[in-house]
Amino acid sequence: MDLDAIRADLEQIVRESDATIAVAEADEAEEAESPIDPDHNPEDIASETSEADREEALVEMAIVRKADAETALSRLDNGVYGVCIDCGEKITEARLEYRPEAARCLACQGKFEDAEG
Numbered sequence: 001m002d003l004d005a006i007r008a009d010l011e012q013i014v015r016e017s018d019a020t021i022a023v024a025e026a027d028e029a030e031e032a033e034s035p036i037d038p039d040h041n042p043e044d045i046a047s048e049t050s051e052a053d054r055e056e057a058l059v060e061m062a063i064v065r066k067a068d069a070e071t072a073l074s075r076l077d078n079g080v081y082g083v084c085i086d087c088g089e090k091i092t093e094a095r096l097e098y099r100p101e102a103a104r105c106l107a108c109q110g111k112f113e114d115a116e117g
């Protein structure tokens, strides 16, 4: 496993997530300055709302992903990277290649997501 490459990937994820969050925050500030026009077509308002929802979902994903990547980076520093935080088994390289920020093996991730609902 090439830990330097993984570190670079994780740092990239943090940067990308930061960029997503920053763009959304800038949009939000802009929207706050220009309240919705009362003469606005209701369909436009509806589409703006779903647009905002989508953006919010994206930002939430970015925040989670950034936190996961930062956690993975600290695990890399502590020499415990690539070990499942739940069962202590090694996470497969194929999984880490796909999701370098993964903190759980596939089985534990499945259980974790089931428990979350």
Ligand SMILES: [Zn+2]
Residues within 6 Å of the ligand: 084, 085, 086, 087, 088, 089, 104, 105, 106, 107, 108, 109
């Ligand atoms: Zn596990």
